[in-house]
Amino acid sequence: MVEYRAEPVEASEERTEPISQSEMDIFIRSMGMEEQPDPPPSDYQVPLHLLKVEDRHREEGIRLIFRPLTKISPRAVSPGGSNCQWLALRAEVASTEQPEHKVLAVTQTSKDIKFGVRIPRETNDGGAPRPTLWCELYYDPASDSVVFLNKSEDPIQLVLVSQTYLASPPANEGHTVNPGFPYELRPGTWRIKVRHVAVLDFRVLEKRPVTVYERQPSDSRELVLSSPSSSSDQINANIKRPRTPDRDNMRIKRRISDGVNKTDDSAIEFMRPGAADSLVFSLPNTRQTKVLTSNASHPLLDAENGETIAVSGVCELDEYHITPQDPIASTAQSKVYRGRHSQVPDNIVTVKVLKTRMAKPGEKAFVNERNLIRQAQMWERESQTQEGLNHGSIVKYYGGDARFLSLYMEHVDAQDLTAGPRWRSVSNDEFQGNREDAKRILLNIGEALSYLHARHVVHNDIKPANILYSPERGAVLCDFGLSTGTAKEPSTGGTPYYVPPEFIVNKSRGPPADVWALGVTMLYVLRKIPLPDSRRHVKVLYWQIAGIHNPNMPFRKYGNGQGAASQMKEWLRRVHETREKLSPQDRLERIVSEMLAPQPSQRITMAKIVQSLNGGQASLAA
Template sequence: MVEHGVESSAVSEERTEPISQSEMDARIKSMRMHEPEFPLDDRMVPLDVLQLEEHHHRQNIRLLVRPLTKLHNTRSVSPDGSDNCQWLALRAEVASADQPEYKVLAVTQTSKDIKFSVRIPGESQHEFPRPPLWCELYYDPASDKVVFLNKSDVPISLLVASHTPLASPPAEATRVINPGLAKALKPGTWRIKVHDIAVLDFRILEKRPVTIYQPFPVQNEELSSGTPRSHQTGSSIKRSLTPDDDEKRVKRRTSDAVSDLDDGAVMFLRPGGDASDSLVFPLPNARDTREVTLSNGQPLLDASKGETVAVSGVCELDEYQLTKQEPIASTVLSAVYTANHSRVPEDIVTVKVLKTRVANPGDKPLVHERNVIRQADMWLRECQSQEDLQHRSIVKYYGGDARFLSLYMEHVDAQDLTAVPRWRDQVSDEFHGSRADAVRILRDIGEALSYLHGRDLVHNDIKPANILYSPDRGAVLCDFGLSTPAAKAPSGGGTPYYVPPEFIGRKLRGPASDVWALGVTMLYVMRKIPFPDGRARRRHARPLYWQIAGINNPNIPYRQYGNGQPAANQMRDWLVEMFEARDKLNSHDRLERVVKEMLTPNPQHRITMARVVQELNGGQIQSVG
């Protein structure tokens, strides 16, 4: 069976989603595709000489797949049915009209697909038995490459199957991918062999380019030079840039009626719109503008403030425009900024883009491949964990786009609890808020976590940086990149200072871990301890930092972190400080008593988030002082 990596999701009634889940699900369920019956012929032409027309490229086809072995009692489709896999009958580029067409499976990447999975059952009733095949092809959002991951129990051989120079993949003709390992592949045609038996051919196609438009001012002299009225609007004009000054095209809104257009422009009405909300494209050479398309690169990261990324799609649900605005944060793993999204009525959204590491010649083996797979899986997990959540203290999720590993969320007009100078002193690392702020933060985030835990979900990364807060809006929980079902809590990931004591030795994570992490966060918010993450600075008087994975694995390097001691030792030193801070909390003060119970060492005796909410709502906590 060949299946597309479509994320599972429930139907949402939220009409502000950029990519409507209910509409997408309706389209998918309406299409059931079966493998056509056709003979397998060893004389079939190579995939790289099959002709793809322009309308095929507009569908954003990324892969052509052709089985080379009979698949008994198997359908080569997504198990749920999908409209992103279709059988195409293609002719060779040099074929004449009377020559046959060759049927191949064309795989389209939509906004929901991070990978394409191939599963072919083994064949034992045969002269040459063949083991099962399972591999996954992850799309690299920053290039045309596809990362091939072998999930079978046996090695897989990849052979160059291209017969045209331009399509030939570089480097060696045969690559052996051992179980669990991966390899980044450039566009070209490859053949999969298992135990010297040819099983499948696949061709990687180049991505469809994405256009970035840059705004530019309208010169006053242009408005008074007799330019036709359809060219004289000065609002929301966008242009795109390339090195070629002779390519001239402009995209802009116009308030003029259709009848006012001259012969030098083409108008496109928005769906359901009228002439006052249209886009006008003057014909080539109508104005000095330039255009750039990015086939390799990350448009949502490469675009500058004010530029608009025009995203095309397989269907209208995948198409939108995103205009980049103010940056919020940027790390090695992700970038966060505000933007205008054409499919969100509120217009302003918060965009989070997961970064994939660019492959460099000096990299160690598999660094790039592992990064692409890890970031793609994190994107999928974050999308799946947020799509159904509806709580006032959880940031609203609008949708995501697998093609860019991007997520689109409600823009909360508030800063996180680490923001300098709003909430944190840059020198002392102490929290700037009041007791009233502490009460509000614990109540809001406590209710959000109680809601999550009631749905058998764990956040796994509760910390000040993932809590947005303003006295007007209250506290809002964000960043669900490490969220998991309660039964599948991770053994790694997160931030060291908020990992619970039961993780040492037993590797326990779950709802009780979120309670502990919020308890540590509250020590900071109540000004009982400085900002925990500040201990990672080498200039700190008592530096502490460790890798979570090293807590239960002494073989992981540790000397370059914190004070140079093993991870478990540094974590124990940190826990001693937390227990000392806990012992100083006043049990007669309701707020401090609740936080003290959140920091109970034994997770079996630790207070639950549901109980925390009951305690906070059961009696009024004085918030003055």
């Protein structure tokens, strides 16, 4: 066995308490698991890699196949979602007379970033107790791999029983994954052992290839959804377009799954179960240019501007098309661009794709795996936080796709407060707006944060770059990748200049931290300081937030070379000096001064800020 030792993965902020018996009973009944017989002894089982997985199974989005190797009650299996089903498969070379083998097939939907298995400790009759198994498998959006995360208290042995992938390790190669550590698994059949007891076999399947189309420049027709045989023209009227019978502009071959009728060369008709009418999903007026295998590509990142990505769904109605257009921003962590989405009003959206990266030579072990897990958890936080929000000063969220770690949001026709030369002077990094702009920004973002805090949500990343503004629309808050609930552990992410002083003392970051961060932002908007995260400041002061309470974190390459806590205290001293110069007779400056009170208990709340700016009346904006 090969044993790896590296830094464990940071703890997830998701729910980790045991599933209640009532929840498990409901889940088991929904899957029909209580009717499944106990698996036969492993000596009589056909290995998972010899079971035939048909094309229709891949069309359904099945990514994993599981089978217990010990005699356990179905109630002991906790898949952690409703995206699985019992599947009867035959061996590749089996005759029709040979028995089928039941396995648990797991489908990756647009909502699933991972799949978890938890088998509790149990004592077998007359034998040694079976150890607890708890693991999670995170899907990699840029490859066919999954990242295995050991959440058990014991080391887990992974043995590659077979390989179905050219780059996989040799069969029977083993790896020991310590508690809290990840390991990347390529497609193939793997066996899980805990304390040398074989507990579970699972098979990782390859993803479906993704087809990319190139739009014909002579045609400007939209991607459409329509329902020609029903009278529901009012449903989704803002995204429907008429079918077009023109066949000459379409030259494409496409596999059609069961239950789908091809009506002509420019549309596919989906028959809805139990309904007399059908949905016609018009293909783009394009020609097929390439098929991206999931081996080492990410369609939403690799496609060129103007190309159309055909995204398949677990069910036909979940399918959609994305056409990247104008780039907006790109960092090591994400890419943001304007695009067209076939199922969004007016089609125009802002697409945000979280990046996962491969480890470079010389980097520490498991850099890629840890980054993938963090990015997946960030996608989950951002999508779940934004899903229920409805406020005019918060960017509208249309949905996301876990298979690509993508988020689809309202496209706001405005630039963020760091955009030069519109809002930031390229010569001195000062804000270019006027006092009316400053008041509007504070009121709009104050209303947005008051709305969030009333719902027990902390944004954790308030800064000029996350505020879009135009005089016509007003200020709009975006980027919820670091948001948390008020009861959650404080985040160590973000930009250091906007972190409140209480973080140094006790790592505290709650609603008052958002108030502080907006206060620092307003010092920039009122032209009291240049943009804090401009290169002028980075050359003099810069630190990592996580380094405040971790003296072992390297810091010499940042700022003035001193420790993170020392540099943060110097920055807070400068903020305090600027705050002292604000005029108490000026209402706007007085509010900003109250936002920058050193003690969070003395800091003004967002609700009071909004009330003050509205002349004493509470805001009704929502």
